[in-house]
Amino acid sequence: MMLSKLVLSLCTLFFFLFTLRDVEAAPLSKKHKILTLPLTRLQQRRTDLHPQVLLQQHINRGHRRLALMSDSGIGPTDEELRASLHKRVHACHPNETTSELQKRYNPYVHSAVESLDTPTLNLHEDGSNSSATSSASAASASASASNRFTDAEINALLNGGVTDANTPTANNSLGLDILADDVGYTSIIEIGTPPRQFRVLMDSGSADLWVGSDNCQAEGGGDCGNHTFLGEQRSSSFSTFNEQWNITYGTGSVSGVKIADDVTIAGLALTSHSFGIAEVESVDFASDNTDFDGLMGLAQSTLSNQDFLTPVESLAKNGLISEAITSYKISRLADGKNDGEITFGGLDETKFQADTLVTVDNISKQGFWIAALDAVSVNGTDLKVEGQAAILDTGTTLLIVPAADAETIHSNIDGATSDGQGGFLVPCTTNASIALTFGGTAFAIDPRDLAFAPLDINDPTGMCVSGISSGNVGQGEWLVGDTFLKSAYFSTNVDKNQLSLAKLA
Ligand SMILES: *[C@@H]1O[C@H](CO)[C@@H](O)[C@H](O)[C@H]1NC(C)=O
Ligand SMILES: *[C@@H]1O[C@H](CO)[C@@H](O)[C@H](O)[C@H]1NC(C)=O
Ligand SMILES: *[C@@H]1O[C@H](CO)[C@@H](O)[C@H](O)[C@H]1NC(C)=O
Ligand SMILES: *[C@@H]1O[C@H](CO)[C@@H](O)[C@H](O)[C@H]1NC(C)=O
Ligand SMILES: *[C@@H]1O[C@H](CO)[C@@H](O)[C@H](O)[C@H]1NC(C)=O
Ligand SMILES: *[C@@H]1O[C@H](CO)[C@@H](O)[C@H](O)[C@H]1NC(C)=O
Ligand SMILES: *[C@@H]1O[C@H](CO)[C@@H](O)[C@H](O)[C@H]1NC(C)=O
Ligand SMILES: CC(=O)N[C@H]1CO[C@H](CO)[C@@H](O)[C@@H]1O
Numbered sequence: 240m241m242l243s244k245l246v247l248s249l250c251t252l253f254f255f256l257f258t259l260r261d262v263e264a265a266p267l268s269k270k271h272k273i274l275t276l277p278l279t280r281l282q283q284r285r286t287d288l289h290p291q292v293l294l295q296q297h298i299n300r301g302h303r304r305l306a307l308m309s310d311s312g313i314g315p316t317d318e319e320l321r322a323s324l325h326k327r328v329h330a331c332h333p334n335e336t337t338s339e340l341q342k343r344y345n346p347y348v349h350s351a352v353e354s355l356d357t358p359t360l361n362l363h364e365d366g367s368n369s370s371a372t373s374s375a376s377a378a379s380a381s382a383s384a385s386n387r388f389t390d391a392e393i394n395a396l397l398n399g400g401v402t403d404a405n406t407p408t409a410n411n412s413l414g415l416d417i418l419a420d421d422v423g424y425t426s427i428i429e430i431g432t433p434p435r436q437f438r439v440l441m442d443s444g445s446a447d448l449w450v451g452s453d454n455c456q457a458e459g460g461g462d463c464g465n466h467t468f469l470g471e472q473r474s475s476s477f478s479t480f481n482e483q484w485n486i487t488y489g490t491g492s493v494s495g496v497k498i499a500d501d502v503t504i505a506g507l508a509l510t511s512h513s514f515g516i517a518e519v520e521s522v523d524f525a526s527d528n529t530d531f532d533g534l535m536g537l538a539q540s541t542l543s544n545q546d547f548l549t550p551v552e553s554l555a556k557n558g559l560i561s562e563a564i565t566s567y568k569i570s571r572l573a574d575g576k577n578d579g580e581i582t583f584g585g586l587d588e589t590k591f592q593a594d595t596l597v598t599v600d601n602i603s604k605q606g607f608w609i610a611a612l613d614a615v616s617v618n619g620t621d622l623k624v625e626g627q628a629a630i631l632d633t634g635t636t637l638l639i640v641p642a643a644d645a646e647t648i649h650s651n652i653d654g655a656t657s658d659g660q661g662g663f664l665v666p667c668t669t670n671a672s673i674a675l676t677f678g679g680t681a682f683a684i685d686p687r688d689l690a691f692a693p694l695d696i697n698d699p700t701g702m703c704v705s706g707i708s709s710g711n712v713g714q715g716e717w718l719v720g721d722t723f724l725k726s727a728y729f730s731t732n733v734d735k736n737q738l739s740l741a742k743l744a
Pocket of ligand 7: 618672
């Protein structure tokens, strides 16, 4: 019974993780940018994605991003990525036809499957009912001192949604609200006259601001979902350039027109700021279940597809802040503190230990935020990894590191195993302390974040998918997302082309 439950849950649970966990929002080169964004809250539609498939998704996204972030831009083709995915899918469901598998794994593009939307999870082979609520209580019932997964986390894992941050006390700051289970981070800004509120994903790995247009259409038909939209009829300060812009994503694209309108961020009012509205959105943005209306890229505008200043550059240029600084306190749902915050024009000194602040030069030639990675250690022992640079990206959920580095790291974590196909599992209770050294200071990842999510939601002290995935494209670059950034205070400065990290207060 235990064995069959475990085996089945491996084949049922992971659709959630696939849909929830992977926020990877960075454009990749000036000419060819790709974003991959989360498919939040689609998880209740199907419950049968195999963890192997989840891992392949992460690996594919990592490969694609790293390939495009690297100067050569040479990476696996879509066909190769699809082939790897299909191999994994077929390995898990050997007796299903390709069209059955397509329905299984692309439910959101198959309206027939959309109609199966149901809050009921079937985690048990015997068919006993296990709704999201009862799963959460099952998890909490089996909770022990070593179960790190809080009810709030399990609930967010199953149901997505946004957890609002407290109102910041620092000047020029917005709350950074948590998307699902630490999948991404959003804030509310105001646009237009009269001003209306938009929820945007705050992304240090891209450089364009956009929200949906009143005329927005989902790719493949339909509207752009239950979101707030912008257009000339809604705002007397709206103006258009009649020029197109677009960004190509891992799974689709956003395209639209360049416009200008008044934008207020943390009480700082930009008059007629130039940005984009999206007239066509891929389904992962257009879905009702996507809990944000647009995206704010906060890398350097040299990366901008729209060829506009980023909001923080515009704030500095207009003298509303003294330097184009963006600072992030990325919060962790499990802490229950809701203390996420983004600060413009400076750092919030209440959020970090001043004597631990290190500032390093940005080594990106393109406008990403990339720091030299001095060392990586487990429990203080230097692993001598090959990775040399880290792209710090609030818009990526996990860490994606070269395969050799992923092997080295996991071989040093007690109880960690490879899944044999490039993915890694760690004990959910792991206490291993993995630290990344920047500017001479080691910043440790909280072990809770290393244990990405339980393989079996009813066994939260068993094995977990690792927060460190393998992606072997690029030149030793690590893609360092929220799994790491939750454990540090992070700040970027466009004017000085530098970035800073500090230990949290
Ligand atoms: C697939 O079909 C074969 C032959 O009918 C059967 O022996 C096997 O058990 C099936 N595998 C699964 C996973 O259902
Ligand atoms: C399972 O439980 C949910 C929530 O209590 C309920 O809505 C659903 O109908 C149940 N499903 C079955 C098959 O009993
Ligand atoms: C906010 O700015 C005002 C005016 O510069 C200053 O007096 C106040 O101390 C600042 N508040 C905080 C929390 O930094
Ligand atoms: C649309 O979104 C709003 C705010 O997020 C929510 O209150 C409302 O219930 C949603 N409506 C539908 C039809 O989903
Ligand atoms: C995207 O924008 C680029 C640059 O403006 C343009 O060359 C290209 O044709 C656009 N692509 C699409 C699909 O609109
Ligand atoms: C981690 O530490 C906790 C508390 O000290 C302990 O209960 C747990 O067994 C440890 N986990 C491992 C894998 O050693
Ligand atoms: C690292 O330290 C933790 C906590 O003391 C311990 O549980 C773990 O086994 C150590 N790992 C290694 C590889 O030494
Ligand atoms: C301030 C600074 O050192 N900026 C550097 C950022 O990285 C680029 C590319 O390596 C350098 O050219 C800049 O000098």
